[in-house]
Amino acid sequence: MLIYTLRRLASAVPTVFVIITLTFFMIRMAPGGPFDLERPIDPLIMANLNRAYNLDAPLWSQYLTYLSNLLHGDLGPSFTKRDFSVNDLFAVGLPVSILLGSLALLVAVVLGTILGAWAAIRQNSGVDYAVVGLATFGITTPNFVVAPLLSLLFGVVLGWLPAGGWSNANPAYWVLPIVTLALPQVAVIARLVRGSTIEALRSNHVRTARAYGLPTRVVVGVHALRAAMLPAVSYLGPTAAGLLTGSVVVETIFGIPGIGRYFVQGALGRDYTLVMGTVVVIAIFVIFFNLVVDLVYAWLDPRVRYD
Amino acid sequence: MVVQPLPLDEPPPVAGRSLWQDAWIRLRRNRAAVASMVVLVLLALVGIFGPALWPHPYNRVYPQFVRVPASLEAYPRADTILPAFERELRRTRLDAGPPVLEGSEITVEVRADEAIDPRVLRYFERSDLFSNPRLDLAEDGRSGTIAVDVQRLHFFFGTDAIGRDLVARIMIGVRISLAIGILASFMALVLGVTYGAVSGYLGGRVDNVMMRIVDILYSLPFIFFVILMVVFFGRSLVIIFIAIGFTEWLDMARIVRGQTLSLKRQEFVQAAEALGATRLGILTRHIIPNTLGPVVVFVTLLVPKAILLESLLSFLGLGVQDPLTSLGLLISEGAANMRGALWLLIWPALTLTLILFALNFLGDGLRDSLDPKDR
Numbered sequence: 001m002l003i004y005t006l007r008r009l010a011s012a013v014p015t016v017f018v019i020i021t022l023t024f025f026m027i028r029m030a031p032g033g034p035f036d037l038e039r040p041i042d043p044l045i046m047a048n049l050n051r052a053y054n055l056d057a058p059l060w061s062q063y064l065t066y067l068s069n070l071l072h073g074d075l076g077p078s079f080t081k082r083d084f085s086v087n088d089l090f091a092v093g094l095p096v097s098i099l100l101g102s103l104a105l106l107v108a109v110v111l112g113t114i115l116g117a118w119a120a121i122r123q124n125s126g127v128d129y130a131v132v133g134l135a136t137f138g139i140t141t142p143n144f145v146v147a148p149l150l151s152l153l154f155g156v157v158l159g160w161l162p163a164g165g166w167s168n169a170n171p172a173y174w175v176l177p178i179v180t181l182a183l184p185q186v187a188v189i190a191r192l193v194r195g196s197t198i199e200a201l202r203s204n205h206v207r208t209a210r211a212y213g214l215p216t217r218v219v220v221g222v223h224a225l226r227a228a229m230l231p232a233v234s235y236l237g238p239t240a241a242g243l244l245t246g247s248v249v250v251e252t253i254f255g256i257p258g259i260g261r262y263f264v265q266g267a268l269g270r271d272y273t274l275v276m277g278t279v280v281v282i283a284i285f286v287i288f289f290n291l292v293v294d295l296v297y298a299w300l301d302p303r304v305r306y307d
Numbered sequence: 308m309v310v311q312p313l314p315l316d317e318p319p320p321v322a323g324r325s326l327w328q329d330a331w332i333r334l335r336r337n338r339a340a341v342a343s344m345v346v347l348v349l350l351a352l353v354g355i356f357g358p359a360l361w362p363h364p365y366n367r368v369y370p371q372f373v374r375v376p377a378s379l380e381a382y383p384r385a386d387t388i389l390p391a392f393e394r395e396l397r398r399t400r401l402d403a404g405p406p407v408l409e410g411s412e413i414t415v416e417v418r419a420d421e422a423i424d425p426r427v428l429r430y431f432e433r434s435d436l437f438s439n440p441r442l443d444l445a446e447d448g449r450s451g452t453i454a455v456d457v458q459r460l461h462f463f464f465g466t467d468a469i470g471r472d473l474v475a476r477i478m479i480g481v482r483i484s485l486a487i488g489i490l491a492s493f494m495a496l497v498l499g500v501t502y503g504a505v506s507g508y509l510g511g512r513v514d515n516v517m518m519r520i521v522d523i524l525y526s527l528p529f530i531f532f533v534i535l536m537v538v539f540f541g542r543s544l545v546i547i548f549i550a551i552g553f554t555e556w557l558d559m560a561r562i563v564r565g566q567t568l569s570l571k572r573q574e575f576v577q578a579a580e581a582l583g584a585t586r587l588g589i590l591t592r593h594i595i596p597n598t599l600g601p602v603v604v605f606v607t608l609l610v611p612k613a614i615l616l617e618s619l620l621s622f623l624g625l626g627v628q629d630p631l632t633s634l635g636l637l638i639s640e641g642a643a644n645m646r647g648a649l650w651l652l653i654w655p656a657l658t659l660t661l662i663l664f665a666l667n668f669l670g671d672g673l674r675d676s677l678d679p680k681d682r
Contacts, residue, residue, distance in 0.1 A: 015522070015523055018523050019523060022523075026535055027535070029539070030535060030538045030539055031538075031539070032538075136664060136667055136668070137660075137664075139663075139667065140611070140660055140663035140664050140667055141656075141660050141663075142615055142618060142619070142635075142638075142659065142663075144618070144619070144622045144635075144638060144639065144642065145638055145652075145656040145659070145660070147642075148641075148642035148645055148652060149652070149656075152645055152646070152649070156646065238525075248623065249619065249622065249623075252623075253642070263534075264534065264623055264625075267534045267535065267538060268534075268538070286525075
């Protein structure tokens with residue numbers, strides 16, 4: 001298992017490398033630069049700026065510099081947010097995004113599994129239809145509709161929770177963003193778990209467990225769900241990475257200082273290092289969670305072997 | 308002894324049913340799927356013909372009706388007609404008697420010290436409230452009656468922040484969103500099916516390299532390409548659907564490759580190979596048609612994804628631009644105005660949700676009806 005993990009991590013290195021290279025040259029090919037304003041800047045000042053940020057060097061040498069800085073854990077200075085390095089920005093934003101994302105993930109997994117399993121046990125009953133309906137609603141309603149409505153209802157009309165803004169200390173600010181982030185994931189997980197639980201409940205090992213006279217609680221909770229979690233787990237890999245690296249929409253609507261906004265802002269402002277930093281972070285999260293998914297898979301399904 | 312042959316009825320010919328006919332029969336039994344199809348066809352018709360037939364053009368601004376709430380009653384409201392008329396009347400600087408509202412016509416007696424210039428009617432022509440102003444002058448030209456028709460406008464979903472009819476804008480939004488959804492999915496379909504079928508059929512090292520490329524593209528943030536393309540080539544409808552198509556073909560390529568891997572081992576492909584069919588011929592005649600079942604299902608689920616992606620882009624300000632609009636842009640404007648004008652958020656959001664609901668149900672229905680396990 002350890003060898004497998006190490007091998008996977010080693011094989012991820014070239015993938016990350018290719019992603020970094022692709023992104024680096026693609027963003028550089030985009031017309032415009034980080035210091036372009038409506039009114040052209042004096043060429044001398046522009047030359048100075050370019051020298052200060054090492055933009056006057058040939059592209060390949062900038063690329064090598066970037067790679068070597070990256071190996072030292074330095075993501076470079078931000079071009080548009082003066083006085084901040086990308087490391088500074090992420091040091092503030094990443095914990096916020098990870099906090100929100102992991103709580104949303106937790107809510108989604110727990111609630112989605114419970115709802116899905118409940119619907120599967122009571123297949124074709126009112127509960128089942130309610131869960132399926134809720135799931136379809138959650139999948140089809142985009143988060144940029146849900147977020148403003150929640151903010152309006154609970155923040156403005158009822159006044160129970162803050163309509164927007166952020167506080168690291170006050171969990172009241174966390175509730176609406178977490179609900180918005182978790183809702184579509186609850187829906188997808190509930191659907192996946194429902195489908196696979198229905199199948200698992202008909203399988204031989206569950207019938208055997210029933211024949212032993214085990215209580216339904218154990219049959220479903222231990223034997224059926226263990227197999228039924230597999231599709232949800234493989235869905236969760238990329239989803240977890242997406243949730244933990246922040247959502248542009250949720251952060252924009254609720255005014256949260258996470259890192260989800262940086263990608264769009266960076267790409268629009270030609271903030272090369274900020275875009276690169278976001279891509280690197282996202283790629284690492286995706287690869288990490290795909291690895292976690294594979295390991296969890298092996299733990300849930302003893303037939304899967306990785307040596 | 309003569310054996311009389313028993314008269315045999317000719318057995319009725321057995322009509323064969325193809326996979327697609329079977330699927331169609333099963334699909335028709337699924338009420339949610341049929342209802343979704345009806346809804347989608349209606350929405351498509353609304354998107355295609357609605358903007359041309361609707362009385363308000365989608366880019367017509369009514370400055371006097373900014374942000375009026377959704378209502379079945381006609382605007383202007385009965386109690387605002389006469390004050391508005393008097394306001395215009397004052398600008399004509401004529402001595403006027405009390406205006407009389409009868410049905411949808413207002414008449415007023417006017418008098419002046421000099422001859423009345425018929426150009427005073429311009430004040431009424433310019434207003435959104437009145438139309439067809441007429442001036443009946445007496446012999447001396449110093450007195451007469453002005454008559455105008457009150458224009459009764461309906462804004463069933465209200466108007467937006469600069470006074471455009473929301474129904475007309477939603478119709479255009481439906482058109483743009485559906486068009487982008489369908490075109491982008493078609494693009495992903497062509498790319499993904501070709502790539503996946505070639506990769507799976509050639510197999511071996513080519514397959515390895517081609518799938519590795521897909522894996523790498525998977526790890527890039529999906530919105531990355533879209534933003535870069537929009538940044539590169541500017542914002543236009545064509546770029547948006549190409550960009551979305553480019554980001555959505557990866558899953559399709561994987562599905563088709565998996566199908567192709569199992570299909571190419573089957574006897575009918577071996578038979579075609581033995582008969583000397585070319586690789587291209589086998590791919591296009593035998594392999595691709597047999598992958599279409601799962602592909603059709605996936606496309607129905609891809610259309611809502613593309614629509615959502617376009618809405619997301621428009622929401623971020625990277626999509627279509629004013630005065631053209633899409634459902635995502637309308638929702639974004641609605642979210643900005645929701646505190647005073649909730650209808651601006653509710654109606655576009657409902658329309659988008661309805662489209663996505665219908666497409667999802669149709670996709671589910673298609674999957675159930677094309678699934679051979681179900682027989």
